[in-house]
Each structure stands twice: as C-alpha cells, then as structure tokens.
Amino acid sequence: xxxxxxxxxxxxxxxxxxxxxxxxxxxxxxxxxxxxxxxxxxxxxxxxxxxxxxxxxxxxxxxxxxxxxxxxxxxxxxxxxxxxxxxxxxxxxxxxxxxxxxxxxxxxxxxxxxxxxxxxxxxxxxxxxxxxxxxxxxxxxxxxxxxxxxxxxxxxxxxxxxxxxxxxxxxxxxxxxxxxxxxxxxxxxxxxxxxxx
Amino acid sequence: xxxxxxxxxxxxxxxxxxxxxxxxxxxxxxxxxxxxxxxxxxxxxxxxxxxxxxxxxxxxxxxxxxxxxxxxxxxxxxxxxxxxxxxxxxxxxxxxxxxxxxxxxxxxxxxxxxxxxxxxxxxxxxxxxxxxxxxxxxxxxxxxxxxxxxxxxxxxxxxxxxxxxxxxxxxxxxxxxxxxxxxxxxxxxxxxxxxxx
DNA sequence: ATTGGCATGTAACCAGTTACATGATTCC
DNA sequence: GGAATCATGTAACTGGTTACATGCCAAT
Numbered sequence: 001x002x003x004x005x006x007x008x009x010x011x012x013x014x015x016x017x018x019x020x021x022x023x024x025x026x027x028x029x030x031x032x033x034x035x036x037x038x039x040x041x042x043x044x045x046x047x048x049x050x051x052x053x054x055x056x057x058x059x060x061x062x063x064x065x066x067x068x069x070x071x072x073x074x075x076x077x078x079x080x081x082x083x084x085x086x087x088x089x090x091x092x093x094x095x096x097x098x099x100x101x102x103x104x105x106x107x108x109x110x111x112x113x114x115x116x117x118x119x120x121x122x123x124x125x126x127x128x129x130x131x132x133x134x135x136x137x138x139x140x141x142x143x144x145x146x147x148x149x150x151x152x153x154x155x156x157x158x159x160x161x162x163x164x165x166x167x168x169x170x171x172x173x174x175x176x177x178x179x180x181x182x183x184x185x186x187x188x189x190x191x192x193x194x195x196x197x
Numbered sequence: 198x199x200x201x202x203x204x205x206x207x208x209x210x211x212x213x214x215x216x217x218x219x220x221x222x223x224x225x226x227x228x229x230x231x232x233x234x235x236x237x238x239x240x241x242x243x244x245x246x247x248x249x250x251x252x253x254x255x256x257x258x259x260x261x262x263x264x265x266x267x268x269x270x271x272x273x274x275x276x277x278x279x280x281x282x283x284x285x286x287x288x289x290x291x292x293x294x295x296x297x298x299x300x301x302x303x304x305x306x307x308x309x310x311x312x313x314x315x316x317x318x319x320x321x322x323x324x325x326x327x328x329x330x331x332x333x334x335x336x337x338x339x340x341x342x343x344x345x346x347x348x349x350x351x352x353x354x355x356x357x358x359x360x361x362x363x364x365x366x367x368x369x370x371x372x373x374x375x376x377x378x379x380x381x382x383x384x385x386x387x388x389x390x391x392x393x394x
Numbered sequence: 395a396t397t398g399g400c401a402t403g404t405a406a407c408c409a410g411t412t413a414c415a416t417g418a419t420t421c422c
Numbered sequence: 423g424g425a426a427t428c429a430t431g432t433a434a435c436t437g438g439t440t441a442c443a444t445g446c447c448a449a450t
Contacts, residue, residue, distance in 0.1 A: 037403095038440085096284050100350055100353050106277050260428055
C-alpha cells in the first residue's frame with residue numbers, strides 16, 4: 001500500500017497519464033521509489049476505483065489518446081493521512097554491493113567493471129540532478145527559493161538523491177583504487193582513505 | 198533470484214542457521230539487502246534443494262536444535278558466476294522520502310517528527326558501523342588491513358553503509374532547519390546550504 | 395523500410411510481507 | 423511470573439517482475 005502514496009506524491013506535480021507518470025518516476029521519483037510501468041498502470045486503476053484519482057480521456061490527433069489522472073479531494077486527504085502515519089524503514093536492494101561483499105570469492109575483474117559502470121551511471125545522474133536543480137531554482141539562490149516556493153518537497157528529495165550519487169562517486173573511486181592495489185598486476189599508488197571524517 | 202546470492206555472500210562469513218543468518222542480515226547485510234526471516238527460511242530450503250548449500254543438524258542440550266547451512270562447491274561456483282554476470286540497478290524504496298516529497302500537501306509537523314526519528318536511527322547505525330569497523334580492523338590501520346586481510350568485501354560494503362548514514366545525518370539536519378524556517382511559528386536562523394560542493 | 399517514441403494493457407509468475415503457531419530457556 | 427531470546431516453520435495474501443501484445447506516428 002505504499003506505491004499508492006508514491007503515485008499520489010508524484011501527481012502533486014500535476015496530472016499525468018500512465019506513460020507520463022512512468023517517465024516522471026524514471027527521472028525524479030527514482031531516487032526514493034522505483035516502479036515499472038506495469039505496476040503504475042495497475043495501481044492507477046485501483047486508485048481511480050477507490051476514488052483517490054479522477055481520470056479523463058484526452059483526445060489527440062497525431063498521437064494515441066491518453067487517460068490523464070488527477071488527485072481528488074479524497075486523494076489529498078489520503079496523502080495527508082499518510083504523511084501523519086508511521087514511517088516504515090527503507091528497503092535497499094543493491095546487487096552491486098552483494099557482488100562487492102562476495103568479491104573475495106568472486107571474479108575481481110568483473111566486479112571492478114561493475115563498479116566502473118556504476119560510477120558512470122552516478123556521474124550521469126549527478127549531471128541530471130544538477131540540471132533539475134537549476135530548473136527548480138530558476139535563477140534564484142537556494143535561500144530565496146526555499147522561502148518563496150510553493151513546494152519545497154521535490155527540492156528536498158532531489159537533494160537527497162544528489163548527495164546519494166555524490167557518495168556513490170567518492171566511494172566507487174576509492175573502491176576501484178583498493179581493488180587495483182589488490183590485483184596481481186599490481187602497481188603501487190597512495191593510500192585511499194575510505195573512512196572519511 | 199537475487200536473494201540467493203545475498204545469502205551465499207553472507208555465508209562467506211561462515212556457516213549459519215536460519216536464525217543466525219537473519220541476525221547477520223539485520224546488522225551487516227541490511228546496508229545493501231533486506232530480507233525477513235521467513236524469506237530466508239524459504240530460500241535456504243531451496244538453496245539446499247538445489248545443492249548450493251549443505252545442511253547439518255547441530256544438537257544442543259539447553260537450546261532447540263538448529264540446522265547449520267554451509268556453501269558447497271557448487272554454491273561457490275554459482276556465487277562466482279553471479280559476480281561475473283550483469284548487475285541490475287539498485288531498487289530504493291524509502292517511505293520517508295515519499296513523505297518529504299508530499300510535505301507541502303501533508304502534515305508538516307508529522308514529517309518533521311519522522312525526519313527526527315530517522316536521524317536518531319542514522320546516529321545509531323553510524324555508531325554500530327563504527328564498532329563493526331573497529332572489530333574488522335582489529336587494531337590495524339585501514340591501509341594495513343586492506344593489504345593483509347583475507348576478505349575485504351565486508352569492509353567495502355560496510356564503508357558504503359557508513360557513508361550512507363553519514364549523508365542521512367547531514368541531509369536530515371539541513372531538512373529539519375528548512376522545515377523549521379517554513380513553520381508558522383517562525384524563528385530566524387542562518388541559511389542551511391543543502392547543496393554542498 | 396525500419397527504428398524509436400507514444401500509449402496502453404493482459405497474463406503468468408515470482409518475490410516479499412503479515413499473521414499466526416510452537417516450545418524451550420534464560421534473564422530480570 | 424513475565425519478557426526476551428533461541429529456533430523453526432505454515433498459510434494466506436499482497437506486491438513486483440517478465441514476457442507478450444497492439445497500433446499509430448515521426449524521423450532517418
């Protein structure tokens with residue numbers, strides 16, 4: 001029953017079709033909630049059935065018609081009640097870290113490649129988040145934005161995603177260095193200091 | 198099919214019963230994979246059935262008997278193959294961030310309380326991770342440990358968990374300040390600078 | 395001509411969660 | 423005496439993933 005609330009929260013940005021919502025999940029919601037298009041379509045059905053969303057069909061000439069979903073009053077009440085309820089602990093499931101846990105019994109080169117790939121992804125996401133941040137700020141300073149904006153929620157979650165990817169970068173780089181030093185084809189390099197402050 | 202590999206990776210630390218494994222998941226594996234005891238018991242059954250784990254019953258006098266599970270050769274091969282295969286993107290599902298995304302349409306005080314609670318948890322986990330780190334290092338410097346230890350995987354994942362909780366702390370504190378400034382019962386305080394470097 | 399984006403869905407399956415159940419022991 | 427810990431499970435349900443299917447339009 002938590003995907004519901006993620007969808008409601010995402011629709012605060014404005015009404016959307018299933019397809020548009022899945023794009024929205026890809027770019028901004030993915031920091032804190034992941035869902036496949038199939039999940040979204042199914043849950044949108046239910047949300048509409050339960051009266052938390054209202055749907056209306058938009059006819060398009062050059063594209064297929066789409067069903068736009070908007071939050072109802074009942075949906076707003078539900079979302080508000082959700083923010084007031086107990087918070088479940090976050091579930092993390094990261095295959096890369098499972099591989100790293102097993103690196104000593106696994107294929108070290110393959111794990112190195114996987115970390116490198118993750119690093120690339122982190123760089124890409126960081127760049128995306130920086131662009132989204134610029135768009136949100138719209139020329140204002142952070143201070144100005146936070147005191148004047150209608151909605152600060154999307155900014156706060158974006159900043160969490162941003163710091164997460166920054167950590168992925170620094171951590172991943174340190175891990176690569178350590179794995180390289182462990183490698184048989186050894187070349188010495190200065191210590192990595194993974195522990196931080 | 199990924200819980201299997203998380204279990205195999207966890208059993209690299211040594212054989213365990215279902216109960217012990219679930220404790221292990223709570224303290225150290227939870228950074229990167231979460232699973233309930235019921236999931237573990239079911240998957241241990243299957244791993245044994247598929248020959249990746251071998252079980253033997255340990256009779257105890259003052260406690261119930263337990264079934265200890267150990268990785269077989271076949272299990273080791275499977276784990277190695279896993280580290281060499283493609284890596285799926287990590288799935289994050291964090292209710293607290295859903296609440297934050299919806300904070301502008303939600304109960305601001307309740308969200309503040311939830312962030313405060315998360316901060317406490319982060320402090321606790323950080324302290325735990327620091328203790329685990331001390332235990333792993335066993336008096337050595339990080340550099341010494343990394344060049345001499347049999348297994349560095351657990352250390353690398355622990356350090357990721359540690360930096361994650363550190364980020365939770367700094368982010369959560371900034372969010373609390375921002376939410377307080379937004380509150381009707383307003384008291385001015387210096388700007389928070391959430392953006393970082 | 396074919397790839398890629400827009401737009402929506404069904405069906406089957408697999409993974410994860412919740413509730414419940416049992417029974418002994420140790421600690422307070 | 424009661425709570426916490428050790429130890430394992432069943433059953434029912436809910437949530438999530440994968441594969442497949444359709445069809446049109448725009449761009450190359």
